[in-house]
Amino acid sequence: MFRLLGPVAVLDPAGTPLPVGGPRRRALLAALLLHPGTNLPVERLVGMLWPDPPPPTASTMVHGAVAALRRALEPSAPHVLVTRDGGYVLEVPPEWVDAARFERALEAGRRLLATSPQRASSLLSEALAEWRGPALAGVEEPFARAAAARWDELRLQCFELHADAELRLGRHSTVLARLDELAAAHPLREELCAHLIVALYRCGRQAEALAAYRRLRATLVCELGVEPGERLRGLELAVLRHDQRLQPAHTSGATLPAPLGSFIGRDGELDELPALVRSHRLVTLTGPGGSGKTRLALEVARRLTDVDTYLVELAPLPTSALVAETLAVALGIRAEPGHALARTVAAALSFRPAVVVLDNCEHLVSACAELVQTLLAGAAELCVLATSREPLGVPGERVHVVRPLPAAAADESWERAAASDAARLFADRAAAAHPGFTVTAGNAALVGEVCRRLDGMPLAIELAAARAATLPLAELADRLDDRFALLESATRAADPRHRSLAAALAWGYDLLPAAERALFARLAVFPAGFDLAAARAVCGGPSDVALPLARLVASSMVNLDDQADGGARYRLLESVRAYAGELLDGPTRAALADRHASHYLGLAQEAQPRLFAAGSGPWLERLHAERDNLRAALAWCFDADPERGVRLVRCLWHYWDLRGSRDEGLHWVQMALAAVGPDRPDQRMPLLSAGALLHVGRADLAETVRLATEQLALSEPRCARRWEGDALAMLATVDWARGHFDRAQQRYEDAVEACLDGGDVWSAALAEAQLARLHRDRQEPDAARLVALRSLAHADDVGEDVARGLALDVLASLEFRWGDTAEAGRLVAEALALYRGVRYREGEASALRLAGEIALRAGRTAAARDAFRTAFELCRRIGHRAGTAGALEGLADVATMSGAGDAAAALLEEAAALRARIGVPRLAAG
Template sequence: MATTRSTASVRGALPAELTSFVGRRHELSETRRLLASSRILTLTGAGGVGKTRLALRMAAEVRRTFPDGVWFVELAALHDPQLVPHTVANTLELRQVSADPASDLAAYLEPRRLLVVLDNCEHLTDACAVLVSKLLAAAPDLRILATSRHVLGVEGEQILAVPPLSTPAAQVTAGDAAHYESVRLFLDRAAAVAPDFEVADGNRDAVVELCRRLDGIPLAIELAAVWLRTLSPVQILDRLEDRFRLLTSGRSAVPARHQALDAAVGWSYELCSPAEQLLWERLSVFSGGFDLEAAEEVCSGEGLPTADVLNLVASLVNKSIVIRIQATSHTTAWYQMLETIRQYGEERLAAGAMRDLRVSHRNHYRSLAERFAAEGFGQHQADWYIRLRREQGNFRAALEFALEDPGEAAAVFDIAAPLWNFWFAGFLREGYRYLTRAIDVAREPTPARAHGLWAAAYLALIAGDLGRTGTMLAEASDLAERFDDDLLRARIAELRGHSVLYHGDLPAAIALLEDARARFRALDEPVGEFDTLVLLAAATFFLQDPRDGEFSQQALALTEQHGALSSKAYALWCVGIASWRAGEYRRAVDNLRECVRLFQPLNDLTGIGFGVQALSWCAASTSPDERAARLLGASHAVWRISGAKIDETSPYSQVEKGSQEAVAAAIGAAAFERAFADGASYSLDEAMSLAMGDDAGAEPPTSALSGRGGAEAPGGLTRREREVAELLAEGLSNKEIAARLVISQRTVETHVEHVLGKLGISSRAQVASWVAEHLSR
């Protein structure tokens, strides 16, 4: 059977550019040249000079050169150097790493060809340098593009100092002025706020002088341009001149470009009303962004009424101090501040005011964690998981603040313990680290510590730290009795059953889990009952106990009763494997594929791993051919990408081993090894395509291709890519295609990249012509 592997996919994670990219032709060319000849290139320069925009544009231009993706890692909101490897691993979709994430990353990257962009490294220079050196030594086809105000000092590092945009001389004609990058940027941003504005004889000199005085610093120019809503270029220049005079008095040694940025930011600050200035200062407490609810709760009070926050945020958006990110179907509007802007606001705060603000910030995120625990098993479950991912920088900031003072460290239990499900879904080691740090410091026996011990023990079990699991669970059990805590007793019973299941003592696991389920039901705790039902379904499945179908249906019914769609994916996994054991192959496949589809929007690679693995078991038992062998290998690829580890002695591994042996016996050991190795080398997208039946040969030809004498698919597109191409031809957006096909928007973006790449075209509009010519026959 011919291999069905698709051409190299264009993968990765690059944030969208919110404004047009202006100029930088020389810098782009030089960056491309240095990146081709060096494995580590650092873009350096002052704040606001455009290092990040240049790196993003270059990454977008070269992404097709890297078959394993181009990945953007934002470090500005990160302050713990030890979390740098974890952050890189999470961005690269390597989830449940070990206690040595740098080594896991090195092993993962060793066979891959990809580009990693590390943005804003200056406050984590040493940690970045150590990690970069280790990864480059291990992965010969890895390229790293860093942005930093300081060099990393790594062996082989190439440095490109990013200069300001070109500025005109004092005397230029109106037409010639637009040839300079700084003026073009000013005009581009001016068009967004004052569409009728243009350079003419009456304002030419003021525009030229503005760009010159701002030294061509992009951020400074953008901040000035936004004021064209209310001021003329001459008025803007006059006010900037006043600011320059203030800055230069007694600071003659300050470099011109620092003066230019200080002048632009400081002038914008002074033009804000006192209330806007106060909110700007207080918003600096957020790490990575904020939503309106957080701004109102954290920043209001003492001269800033809650009712005023919305209008003040809107005013700061209009002044380009705050950037608004559009809401999606699963999120509310999100707001961010460029790091330079945020730092300026932070510097305006008095020390006492900053501490009070951080206390308010910590309390807000403690409340948010409590709400997640109360509402997370409900109809907004998917929204909650996406929201928590977006708020990760703020949770980190709140947890770090609590750990700064041993007397406040117990607050970590209130924040990190309720998030145990979130940590499991993709940030296992990070959550475990915060909890164990608090356990080592906040030793007073309290109910909060008891639940922190349980959450840490749960994460330790999944992380493979079995020695500490037992120690923490024993202390948690003592505290549960001391405080007569029935919920904690139920959780401990469930965790003990989970541990016994993991080690293969299935009858003992079932007894413990049934006890835990009864406890959760008595407490009316649906999320606990659901988790025990999933584990009971798995244990009875492995034991070939006919109750697996009953437990599976009860888990599914519980998710439907509460509208918990994300948990429903695990319930469908249970139904799928129970159906397979009962010989209902089509029902098993349908449920398992739906399980994977539900995991996709959350990017839950652990859940996807379970789904793809179970689909490979089904294929091995019903069609033990080369495709089944490839799917078994692709399942291993997904587990490798997810970073999750299944112990070789666990019941899961025993079923896996039996499936591999069945296919090898059917097609021969040599053929099995070849097909399995092929599948094991798949990217996540290729593995998903195979598991979901999108690969050529998985299903009969579609009607669009019938009667073509077995000719290969037009353009080499898979069935799913043909579907996407047809929807593109209808004029649908990526979001609309995702809704139509019930897949994530990110997956649609990947398919669109594939379609354009395979067809050798550059625009979505051209797809319609291709579809009309090839798929309508």
């Protein structure tokens, strides 16, 4: 990997810096990296590296420097520095260069800012994380300074865009300190100042917001002789008026997907349904597949602009046991120890008005009905908009039947026919496939016939319209007639609207070449999105699937979703997938499910060791992107091949724990334990370990003890030291939670020894961090520091971010209590970055609260307020009520220091009430 955003450097695949050499070689490397794939003659390199006139031996020195660079690069990146036509070329893929990765993420974040601020914020954070200091630091030649200036400007733009995304998401407190710092360093940048004004105002600091505007105005007038732009002047007026438009728009943790095309028709329903949702709280849109339930629900949700809106897609779920977990993941909420997940979700949704769209409930009706009743009872301002082929049957439910789009009668005038909703939809989608297509006097009768034959079913009309680019309308209508005749005998008793959708799908299917038809049916094995590699592994045959898959996309039988990183994922609409599945016979379906399970087991096995090493974040994200496929693989395995299901569970427990998906993890762990009895201890011990860990994360202490005790009993006679140490650590954690400190200490110490004997350095590092916390809580600073440093050393040996973050977090708390506050701040900042890199939200919230305490002791009340407020918002979002109470208490301390006694008393009262509800007292500081 090549680094330009900071000191110029080269890293080998393990992340170790390579010996590039002195300033001249680094300048040469920078010159080559700034022109990747370009042949740079020696004369040009001389001109870039030396002022005019260059020394007589400059060419010789260039040749020597290139030779030295090539020797340094050869072991890790052979053949990238090549000689060509008397010059030199550095041939490296863009993803090897931090500057290229930065620019790619920046542009992707810029594109997504308006439609998906959550994803934009994540991408822009990744872009900023590429920087390690000033660009091309240490390379002072003019060519480098010009490139560095460009990148420095892009970095500032990236900061501005990231702040914009965070403000759109309501995270003003998160970015305030950085905005303040950047605005001071760049006093002429109006965009930075605008974001700072908004963030200050939202944090209740109106006077400071106005002062920021006045500073910018004075600087612009004094240095440039110009007034601030219209936007800044408008912001000043909005602050003075307390304009509500300065408040954050209501956005969800998982924003609604951007529409892929215009929404046509149903004007009356769009006028009626938003009010219906508000007044009835549960509205269920019913109708057959392809009638447009999902699209209508999303359009209604978009019109509810004054509430948070969340989409929960249930179609891929293989079992009702995962309904609550899926909702929690979509909302960014995690199970709270000691409480049912549904109640935790309801509590998290009770803070302000929200609408949850539950999409495709029909195969999980009972579980959805139970969940909705719990949510509506626990969150008074929550409304649910469900889509299902049948009602949920919940008291108070209002059912709205989604009917087909009206199509003109055969004897209507062509103008009226063209104005019908069905014809307008056909024309819009046909124009997308065949630019310039319109409904005219000459073709209106045929368009109307097609729409009538398809009974006005939106999905069927869209599928037919997609063929307008390749088939004359007359032939299109004739083929539909043939298809209806063919289907009549098979579907005589079915609802005609189901027959019309099946007809459109079957007609489109018959138009496909043989290879595309075969692939289309096989793709039904994927419950949700999939990438090209998965399609090749699961559905491929002797020939590649890429071209047939592209043709299926062009035929609108498969949807293509571009990803922000430049990749792509494919998916079938649920009705289309159901139709494709009907084309498969039983043995073929089973064989595909087997290949699907094998592919995703392979992915999980590839990821598993990387989850316990440096750079685990991207692998966790990859598993998260494939969660629906992993669930389908698990469900099939435990039905057909439990041994494979057990192997999958052993690969995924760490992912479930970090993402807070402990209910889901326990569901699959229990399935695995049922398949592996005590007579197979080597296979059972890892499952007992996973179950104990997931239970302790939920504060199910009795279950933790039961599983860990069995694990210990199995491990000791077999000298399975790794699993013995793991079980002892779990039992020690329960002892600690119950206040049995002496026994906890002994068990932690024995656990560390056993883990190290068994070669499990990662578990040893975690146990040592917990032991250091125990010494801290017993007021034993020397012992705590010694053990925490050992934990950090072992965590560094492994390189995994959670272990390193936990060790640094504990060390920071020790420095805060008994050492250097500034060092504590540095340590906790590093821990926070590690937690965020793997999205370990519980750790992030804990580190933020400690960061707030450190800032408060140093007298930095603004930074303390920001940290506590961010911790509060995060804990509230993930359903961590004890953490929410701690953040409220931190905000109360800030208010006390700021002289706002009444506000402090109110915050403490709210925190005390929350602690009383959950039965978790506030620990005394010390």
